[in-house]
Amino acid sequence: MPSLHLSGLDTQRYFSAHELARARSFNRGEQALYVLSLAAQVAALVVLVRLLPRSVRSMGLGRIASGIVAGMVLLVTLWFVALPFSLVGLWWQHHWGLGPFDVVAWLVSQWSTLGPEAIFAMATIVLLVGTAGRFRRWWLVAAPIVVVFAAFFAFVSGWLAALASHPLHDPALKADVVRLERIEHVQGTPVRVQDVSSWTDQANAFTVGFGPSTHVVLWDTVLDERFSRAEQNVVIAHELGHVRSRHIPKAIGWTALIILPTLWLLAIATRRRGGVGDPANLPYVFLVLTVLTLLAAPLENAVSRRYEAEADWRALNAMRDPAADTSLFQEFGRSSLEEANPPLLDYLWLENHPTIAQRIAMAQAWEKRNR
């Protein structure tokens, strides 16, 4: 797989000046919303750091019960603080012609992921408060259990995605799936469809679960007339590439690598306040975690972009049709307003996929090698 150099790709050859300007304006709005939402969440956490400890202590509950109450207050507060920014984001997409503005349909679509995420977060909170209250070097005890939680969550997510989707109906596309799975040696991986067109026109697909829970899910927006069958095949081949490269188990491996230093830093940061074992410190723990997540985001995105590039390369090898690749990414630029060449800060902190320019450059590199 070649590295992600742009090799002087001229985006003007693939997009008109008007298209590039549209994508730029749309993304500036998205970036502003991200920064504002993050600032609001940090502000909410600072307020909770000041207010919550007194309420938690005055409840007179035990450590674990206090941890559960404080954890719920935190999760619900953060969700409600983020909500207006999500809704403005939904409206912003609608404003740029990327779909209907249907708040109810969007909210309904959130539940299949929100519930499991909240359960995972609460289980982790109870684990951290419980172990930190009992052991001096609690991070050594908690780290492997967090990895088990993360693996279990990733595994179950595969089945949950299956519940929130339906099988492919198009016989031609079903035959393509069988063919591509044979080429990529991932026979029998279920490829399903999730209906999202009630709240967005943006196109997307993803791979969830691992082992027997592995599922590839295509948004129904990929299957509409905007995309040719060859372009839809590129999307499917890319997702099967993730399956073939075992990217989800590898992501769990990355969690295992970073969790110990993260918990250790949490212990250091909260030591003077009485440690993670005191549920009154949970808002402060969330604040430190938010900062650590922000600092780690460029590294996390770099790893993700590497895996995405690998899946792109596998799709090119499976399809042997770089023209379909290029036209797919052009369509992403046009119909999802993905920016061909985002600014550096956006690239480092927000882009977990190669840019459109990098993906087109890779298709060209493949063509050069295999001409």
Ligand SMILES: [Zn+2]
């Ligand atoms: Zn991908």
